[in-house]
Amino acid sequence: MKLFQKLISWVRGLFAERPRGVEFIEGDELPVHFATRNLYVAREDGELWSAGLNCPCGCGRRLEVMLLDEVKPRWDLSIDNSGLPSLHPSVWIADGCRSHFWLRHGEIHWC
Amino acid sequence: MSTDVTTEESRGLFIEVAGTDLVFRPVSIADRSPTGRQILGYCDVAPREEYIVLQWLSEGDVEEVRSDETVNLDGQTAAKFIVSKADRLYRFFLNDRSLSWPDRSISEAALRILGKIPSAELLYVRREVESDRPIEVGSSLPLADLGVESVYSRLAQWDLNVQGVTVKFDRPDVLVRDALVKAGFNPEQGWIIVLKTRDGKRQVTIDEMVDLRSPGIEKLRLTPREINNGEVPQSRRQFRLLPVDEEGLTARGLRWETFVDGARRWLVLHAMELPPGYAVASTSIAIEIPSSYPTAELDMFYCYPQLSRQDGMTIPQTQVTEAIEGRGFQRWSRHRGAIAPWRPGLDNVITHLALVEAALLREVEV
DSSP, X not given: OHXXXXXXXXXXXXXXXXXXXXXXXXXXXXXXXXXXXXXXXXXXXXXXXXXXXXXXXXXXXXXXXXXXXXXSSOOEEEEOTTSOEEEESOEEESSTTOOEEEEETTEEEEO | OXXXXXXXXXXXXXXXXXXXXXXXXXXXXXXXXXBHHHHHHHHTOSSGGGEEEEEEOTTSOEEEEOTTOBOOOTTOSSOEEEEEEOSOOEEEEXXXXXXXXXXXXXXXXXXXXXXXXXXXXXXXXXXXXXXXXXXOTTOEEXXXXXXXXXXXXXXXXXXXXXXXXXXXXXXXXXXXXXXXXXXXXXXXXXXXXXXXXXXXXXXXOTTOEEEOOSSSOXXXXXXXXXXXXXXXXXXXXXXXXXXXXXXXXHHTTOEEEEEEETTXXXXXXXXXXXXXXXXXXXXXXXXXXXXXXXXXXXXXEEEESOOOBTTOXXXXXXXXXXXXXXXXXXXXXXXXTTTSOOOTTTOOHHHHHHXXXXXXXXXXXX
């Protein structure tokens, strides 16, 4: 029985999405293409400029949101003790796939 | 200042002489082929061996005239000489002309006179490794460093980095829209634009002017405005405003929506802060957008909740209530009139908003 439960949790682990990590890019801009599913963050002199990721719906779109204090609209980035990122508030794409989701502790929560 | 002594009778009998300040004065001479030593004698300087004579040739070069060298002044109109106390000469190039100079440095003003360089052009010293260094107005260029300096002039030019593309302008005041077009970006696409300078950064709109005069290369950083901040999911956009309106409203941090009620088109600005003196601190403001806007003018505005003054005094011309989506907005009959008529192509939601804010302030001004 115990072995069976272990097997189930192992199979689940194979299909569950691993949480997304953070990659910092030195400078005020993000790369044109994101190589991984991580959240990319442009940081210059300790100041956060923007965060970007490939759209989690799989449409292939490159998303970028601003983190600068001086800019509107803007988002807040927080990173938990495990190094997993959260964005506040939610991300809502105005056209195309119109994805609307929260990024919390590296995981996508669809709205 | 220099005097042109070129009349038929005096030709050859005068030369013009200046020090390193290049303020020329006429000096009369007895001979059409004086030597350097004789020129020093005409200038009445002593001891002569401590002075150097330079001739400023009409082509622009400046050359030394040695003490026993003869200058032929036949056919020359008002030959110009620079006479200065010096024990050596410093060589440099000015717009590819070879010049000798009797001082360790030369002022920017003297460079302009010698090179006949108009004030619209800037002066630069060529540098091998780093980028060429500008010679600021009022400064001077040291000539005693190793090597022969090369100075050139060119029309003033300002660089701007637009999202990695460097564009050049011949004037320092630049419209953001023009910069985007010049760099190959579509200004109508909708951008979050951040102007980054050495002093900091700020968000700018597409119709703002930026000043490129401050030192360092400014940068316009672009991010597509395609993602909504999830904080305002209820904001409706049932019809589009002008790009300048949408940019301006968003840049001001306003929460706004556009919708059609019946056959009328409304722009509603939420949570607009009011000046002190009203019974409430904020209100929603509705502006009717006629279908032929921006040719047709914007007129009046509407408030919900309805406004009243803290002191109970009535506010004139606000007695009519307009139902917008079932809510009773208070109509403020404020019209542009003959003093500030609607200017199609110039006026828009943003300029109308300035009138709205002025009208709201006027009622509670002490």
